[in-house]
Amino acid sequence: MQSLNQIDFAIEFAAHAHRNQLRKGTEIPYISHPFGVGMILLEAKCNEGVIIAGLLHDTLEDTETTEDDIRSRFGSEVLRLVQGASEPDKHLSWEERKQHTLEFLKSADLATRQLACADKLHNLRSIRRDVSLYGNTAWNKFKRGYDDQKWYYTSLIESLGYGSRFPLLDMFQDEVESFFMNLELIEDLKNCRRNKKFYDAVFECLFADPERVSQLEGELEGRDLLDFKKSVFDLIERYRNSEEDSYADKQEMYRYLTCRGIEFEINSDGTDMIISACAAMQEMFYLHPHEVYHHFYRNLKRGLL
16 A cells, blocks of 8 residues: 555645645636646556656746755655656747657656646646636637647647557547547447557458468457458558558558658568558557557567568
8 A cells, every 4th residue: 555644745745835826717726736636646556756746746847846845855756757747948939848848758758758647637627627617718818729739738649658558648548539639439449449459460460371360350259359350451451552542641651650660671562561551540540650659569579560
């Protein structure tokens, strides 16, 4: 069981640091935000240091708290995480600061990304509540409106998942896609979307002998996933026929995977099959590029591609 002593101390520390602050455009005490972030991290079963950093994540940026204050009370690791959650020079434009965050998160460690994800998730939930109460006027209190916020939050999904996926990101992605993209998937498709074994079976079926394909299809049928596999392969055929729109999607997928260090044989039938499969799965399951990459790379390491 986690010790709550340090967490309780962090709550008191953050409450005192933010004591004179309110959430932007409201009468709500600011401490509700870091406390909410801490609770999200606690529910996600993150380690104590990440939870404490969540409670303190705005103290360096928005209060008189110093780095020495955090280091002396909570240690260097908590300080590192709080520093990672703090935006760069406030004199930079909104776009520059957000772009910096997006690039930083791509190479950040898991703890830093968990903290950032919880922070953005709590902010998003606050936005959703305000929009439900006040409609589009809720956007007036932000430096940038709906379109820019949509760009930022959807871009965060790619940056947070660039290095690896983690459970809290699934929750954040679902809420971003529901709010900004009106994406509501049927339950069967939603469950298949995050089923690693399904993608492994699809990739293996690309080049497996007929006997192995039959075995894999039997396993998928037993998990009620065979129809999804068949739909993916129908899409693969469409992509392989190189219809104009399909060709553009394949080129974009090829560029993304090669930019991430994947090397392909040029003008190879096998390469076309793989890229077509990646594009088909992206379309069918509304995958972000990093999700396709992780599924592909996992099977590349398995020696199946």
